[in-house]
Amino acid sequence: MEIANRHRHALSKNQKWTLASTSSGFMLENMDVLFLSFAMSSMIADLHLSGPAAGLISSITNVGMLFGGIIFGILGDKIGRVKTFSHTVIIFAVATACMAFTNNLYLIYGLRFLAGVGAGGEYGVGISLIAEAFPKNEIGKLTSIAAVGGQIGAIFAAIIAAWIIPTAGWHMLFLVGIVPVVLTIFVRKHLHESQQFLNAKSAEKDSLLTTVVRKMFATPRLAWQSLGLMIMMIVQIAGYFGLMNWLPTIVQKQLNLNVANSSLWMIATIVGMSIGMMTFGSIFDHFGPRRAFSIFLIGSAIMVYTLSLATDMITLLLIGAIVGFFSNGMFGGYGAVISCLYPTEIRSSANNIIVNVGRAIGGFSSVIIGMLMDHYNLTVVMGFLSSLYIISLLIMVSLPGLKEIANKQTN
Template sequence: MEKIDQHSHSLLTNQKWVLATTSAGFALENMDVLFLSFAMSSMIADLHLAGGAAGLISSITNLGMLFGGIVFGMLGDKVGRAKTFNYTIVIFSLATGLLAIANNIYMIYILRFIAGIGAGGEYGVGIALIADSFSRKQIGKMTSIAAVGGQIGAIIAAIISAWIIPLFGWHMLFLIGIIPIGLTFVIKRHVHEKTISDIKQVTSSSEKDQGIFKQMFSTPRLAWQSIGLMIMMTVQIAGYFGLMNWLPTIVQKQLNLNVSSSSLWMIVTIIGMSIGMLVFGSIFDYFGSRLAFTIFLLGSAAMVYALSLANNMITLLAIGAVMGFFSNGMFGGYGAVISQLYPEEIRSTANNLIVNVGRAIGGFSSVIIGILMDYGSIALVMGFLSSLYIFSFIILLTLTGLRKLAPNRK
């Protein structure tokens, strides 16, 4: 009995380390990625970059994420999640740190592509590590808690950038991006995971004989499930980029609000997003994925459009917080759904492929919104974003696999 209790205590301790390290990994990865946003104006001025050349940096990063997502997803399924998670941290940290010595746009392109490879590989591997370490009835909440880490990383990036860039310049900001490598030592020492042989033992013989992509696309139902989830993730990313990159500017410009900086709006919205993630995870685990996504997708559609009603700073902050609650609250839920819908032995690949296709496509929403701003009204822009969430809800209704994910009320 004593051995069993010790084992149970050890398992509980390991679960805490898994959740803590994946949350920290997501925070540090998002911090590194967002350093670019805060440093962009300084980089443009210092290196005399044209707008198009500067805009291409983000697109190249997203392509790196897609490539890294596929490569490291498969690696995580073959050699282990924790080990691969460490590889991704080292890659995006080193590439970010090396930007401190980048003095031309071509070197920046190369390093951002490499950083994207690491950052794109991290998400799915981390989510798979969580799914492997917790019971099914806990996955929704745990993946959502880990996703909150990414939002904390965004706030850290804003604070550090505001301090470092005016004093030391953008090169020093990127040098700080090498700090996450320290997390790999913690993971190596404290995180224990299932071996790949253990994962394969719980997989049926018929699944073992199929390749990764066959298990995701071999039948019309599976193919549509994978494509449908990619569409939903594309909407998720498109909404996030639109909200964080353009909406503060849109509202300030169109409604003539005297907002000295978008930092306060961004922080309040991120806080709303973090609370939304925790609430979504609880609804997901207790009532099921379909109801959770239904509430948050329809809530997002309503609140995005409601932002056009803001006529003062207080209203803007209040609606922004609630909009953030719904729009990004469901981000962690995608990892939970993917981890439950696909066999355990391809969790890393399935998560990374679906999420990073969404990133690669959804990232272009900023371009579309910029065009709508030039030729349309604020109502048109809000209507576009709102319609995306409605479209995602319609896709949700067609995914029959989600109906089989019964809520865990016990």
Template sequence: MEHASLRTTTLSHEQKLVMASTASGFSLENMDIMFLSFALTPIITDLHISSGAAGLIGSITNVGMLVGGALFGLLGDKYGRVKTFSHTILIFAIATALMAFANNLTLIYALRFLAGIGAGGEYGVGIALIAESFDHRQIGRMTSVAAIGGQVGAIIAALAAWWILPLWGWHALFLLGVLPVVLTFFVRRHLKESDDFLAARAEAVAKHERVSFGELFKTRRLAGQTLGLMVMTIVQIAGYFGLMNWLPVIVQKQQGLSVSGSALWMVATIFGMCLGMVVFGNILDAIGPRWAFGTFLSASALIVYAITLAHSSAILVIIGAVVGFCSNGMFGGYGAVISQLYPARIRSTANNVIMNVGRAIGGFSSVVIGLLMDHYTLTVTMGFLSALYLISLLTMLSLPGLRQLSAKAKA
């Protein structure tokens, strides 16, 4: 369906509510994830655990995201985006706040798994809301704006870590996780279901159709497309969580920087990501996903090596911004592509399953990077990530659906 004129950037009242809600939800979710990144070093110290055990905390969170994504993706397609979105926010908010009372590794694993269930369910439902509220020639930019909202949450987490960790420790940091509860009331009060979803649900009811995971694989071509997109998201998450969970530790070990110093480095990286997302979203809408992903994946395979060349804090800040621009500028594009390749009746499920398979598998890069750091040089670690980006590039070029979207964008 056609929405507001594409010749103006003015958004309707409903579109503004959708963007405010989804961007805020992604912001608070990412704030929660980055709390773990900054708390990882003091958690290792307090609990006397290995780098591998610490990396497993983030990986367990991503397994929870897979479970929550699968469950809430189906619920979002069956019962509605708005109700499901608000419930997912509430779950990860409570689980994060309870981390303030966790004093052993088993409880931390359990709470991070629960937080992952809520966070994983949120993504696909939020992306579906955006896709059903804007013209297809705007989706790349809008999903990128929502992804930038996620990076705002990361900046808040960095600033909170800089202030809270030295004074009150990592337990106090997670208490801020209760903030998303406020958003649930806003979402339920102001958002309404999209016309696309209501029409798709009515048609499914009339035809006695049920949403299932099997619809993502019901033909050979569709199965190939789904699996290919999973490979791409696995690589994206491997780079994102692998780097973002371990970069503060890498920076502290390589340069001897304090937590506050590494937080400054992380803020520079996040600003680079935001700029990259703006550029990527505009390229995606203008000339299609093949050019957008092809350019950024190629650059990412090269630029991760720049981390090994940094020998001063100033250079680290610059390199952080460039790495963020290239490696994570693509993040908002996956939801835009998936939302256009799958129909409204399985859109939430497709987004959640594909992205959260990527999170669950790609999230283990935290463990792999931890092990590589324990036994090999930083160059070897970055070489692992570079190879992954090249695999994603080759996979992307093999997907006919992305070729068709590129042709559609140029038409």
């Protein structure tokens, strides 16, 4: 009853701005990052790029995310969430916009690295803002709402790319990337640091780097908790990249679909992802992370394999939406779990380190899937992805911290 009454109460001004700015930040970040995917074929033709040279652009972006995650995660815990959030948005926006003015491959590599630095730094800082602005028993739902913003960004990227590239070319598409800078004006004007963060700063005794190492890796239990969450995040990102990078090509071959129909499949999958995020957040808040992750990891393992059985367009769209529901519905839950398991003084660092290690390593799943496709049939490829979710499930149930979160929520 108490929880129900709390939901009926209006959000405070700071809570509204926190949720709006974080969701918008994730939306604009994902939009800017996905501009590269939609512009890649045009860039290859225009700049006469080889396959490895073009693929390295994406890989460098992921490496930048890892560096940015570590650097800005620590800065977020050191100088404040709001200021750091603004810096990350400016970096990825300006670096993306500068792509509009270059045809030099090495300069493109440098700009994509910088864009990755900004994008990688934003996640942990944004999640920390949410975790410190809302009650703990609502974090699952609210981090999932913010994560849905990223899916909206993917849809915007597709629409804007389809409109701009045919008429103005890929350079002009990247120029749109400057738009997120406007967000920083509102963030710096309306958001302020939480009292929870200010209290943690005033009580700080050791150096931040020492505190991060001590709170994340000092004991075998903490080290396994951090490593286990990294592995789960690697699986999460590997599944996402497998879905969004390879499955459109796979289903085109399987059902002889054209590009328009495969795009329709992607839209259905993204809609399923968004609904899954909201559902996961509610289950997380009411029943705890272990039950929420168990349902979605088992569902992902089953439905990814089932995707190989689709024989017509309607079945493909339905299964694609369900696969998206389970496989990416969990994404917002990682920020909620990390924010609950690690203390305020390292919350930003822990989120960014764990998530961006997952991004950097999990992003290479597209390479592994490509190798499997060259030597094996679709059943083996889908079986590989399904097995990853089972591994993640086994690791999840071995993490004692997740059980403690559930106990705190029910007490």
